[in-house]
C-alpha cells in the first residue's frame with residue numbers, strides 16, 4: 001500500500017508521559033494495530049506491570065506467563081516471549097505480568113541496568129534482519145513513573161511519543177518530561193528525541209479541549225500530529241474484549257482517528 005509507506009529500518013517508539021490515564025496504552029496498542037493492519041510488522045512491548053497493553057492486545061499475561069520481566073532480568077530473547085495477536089497476524093506483543101513491578105528494584109543491582117531493553121531489542125533486530133522477518137515498528141508502553149523501567153524504554157527507543165489528554169493540567173509536567181528526555185539523550189541515548197505528540201480524548205464541543213489543543217500546537221508545531229483522537233466510548237470498551245478498537249469497531253470514530261494518526265506517522269517517517 002503506497003499510501004502507507006513502510007520504513008526501511010525499524011522505528012522504535014517509547015510512549016511516555018509520567019501522568020497516568022492520559023491514553024499512553026490506548027495509543028500504543030491502537031497505533032500499532034492500525035500500522036499492522038496495513039501490513040507493517042509491529043511489536044508492542046508492555047513495560048507496565050499493570051499489563052493493560054497485554055489485555056488490549058488479547059495476549060496471555062497470567063502470573064506464570066513469561067514476558068518483559070524475563071527479557072529485562074534473565075535476558076530471555078524477545079523472539080521467545082512475543083505472542084502473535086489473535087486479530088491481526090502482523091501484530092505481536094511481549095506481555096507484562098505483575099512481577100514486572102519487582103523488576104524496578106531488581107534492576108538496580110544488575111549490570112547495564114539502563115541498557116537491558118536496548119540490548120534485548122538489538123538482539124531481536126539482529127535475529128530478524130531479513131525483509132520478511134524485520135519489524136517495521138516497535139512500541140514500548142511505559143508505566144506512569146520515571147523509574148528504571150521507563151528509563152530502559154527511553155534508552156531503547158529512538159522516538160518519544162507523548163500522548164496529551166485535552167483536559168485541565170494537560171501541560172503541567174510536560175516541561176519536566178521534556179527535560180527528562182533531554183537529560184536522557186545527553187547522558188544515555190544521544191539518538192533519542194521527542195518526535196510525536198498526539199492529542200487524546202479531544203472533545204471539540206468544549207472550549208477547554210480546544211484551548212489545550214491550541215496551546216500544544218503553538219508550542220510543538222512540528223511534533224503534534226494534525227489528527228487528534230476524539231473521546232469515544234468504543235475506544236474504552238475495546239480492551240474488555242481483548243481487542244484494539246481497530247478490530248473491535250473498525251468504523252468507529254476512534255478507529256478512524258487512530259488509523260489517520262498512524263498514516264501521518266508512517267508518511268512523516270523518522271525525521
Ligand code: ADP
Pocket residue numbers: 019020021022023024025026027052144200201202229230231232233235236237254
Ligand atoms: P494510560 O496508559 O496513560 O494510563 P490509558 O490508555 O489506559 O492511559 O487510558 C486511560 C483510560 O481512558 C482507559 O480506561 C481508556 O480506555 C480510556 N481512554 C483512552 N483514550 C480514550 C478515548 N479517546 N476516549 C475514551 N476513553 C479513552
Ligand code: MG
Pocket residue numbers: 024025026048052142
Ligand atoms: Mg497505561
